[in-house]
Amino acid sequence: MKSNLLKKHAKSFYWASFFLSSNTLDKCSSLYNFCRTLDDIVDDGNNLSVKKEIFSKFKKDFENKNLDNQIIKDMWSLIDSEGISFKIVKDLFDGVETDLEEKVVINSKKDLLVYSYRVAGTVGLMMSKIMKVKNKEALRGAIDLGIAMQLTNIARDVCEDKARNRQYIEHDFSSIRTIINESQAFYEKSFTSISSIPVKSRFSVIVARRVYRKIGDYILKQNNIDNYNKAGKIYIPIFEKVIQTFLSIIDFIKLLFIKNLNYDNHLNHNILEQEINLNERI
DSSP states (O other): OTEEEHHHHHHHHHHHHTOOHHHHHHHHHHHHHHHHHHHHHSSSSOHHHHHHHHHHHHHHHHHHHHHSSSHHHHHHHHHHHOOOHHHHHHHHHHHHHHHHHEEEEOOSSHHHHHHHHHIIIHHHHHHHHHOOOOHHHHHHHHHHHHHHHHHHHHHHHHHHHHHEESSSSOHHHHHHHHHHHHHHHHHHHHTTTGSSSSSHHHHHHHHHHHHHHHHHHHTTTOOOOOHHHHHHOOOHHHHHHHHHHHHHHHHHHHHTTOOSOOOOOOHHHHHTTTTTTTGGGG
């Protein structure tokens, strides 16, 4: 079943997926499997030259529509059925390829936002296409939610990334706290955009947003870098997921009263647009 990888590797998203229709879940799982395949190529234990070779072959197979590969076949089916711009998928490839270096160091906010858009904002955008979101302002909010979640990932995985010779932020608790605070702004900006998601899929996104955002709170509870280093990868316990799911009901009701969607994260998107033409993607 397509959702097996989702269940194994993306526990927060799998929890939220219970509130999707089977058809939408099937499509989201195809997208996740594609993204997971790219991540696994970059993160496995092969040496760099082998990883680059495998990545290059997968990218070429994708571009040439090698439908013998089921994951590529499912992804092209999504692109065609949901009207996903090829530029979005190319952005995803570009983002993942950023990590195919002996050492990865990100030194500016612009580079961090561009990277986060490419590896995660693109996914938020494609998920919104699957969920039939048409409003362009709402699609910008979907990008923000993807970026917010990626910033959470970066804050959570500093030790893991350091072991892979990747530095998206400094390995100190002040930098971790700063990136979590930065993510909060993106979570906030994404909220009203969820009102443009059809009702049958809306609750799942509300739950995913709440649960994933909570990871940042659990990271901050570590208080210092020593506790953070000892904690390992931080996950949200089941009882907290249940609490956040119930609180999501309040969010759902709030969104029913959103009449006019006024997107207002232009400052950060202006930074992104120095390198990415978002209008061509949405």
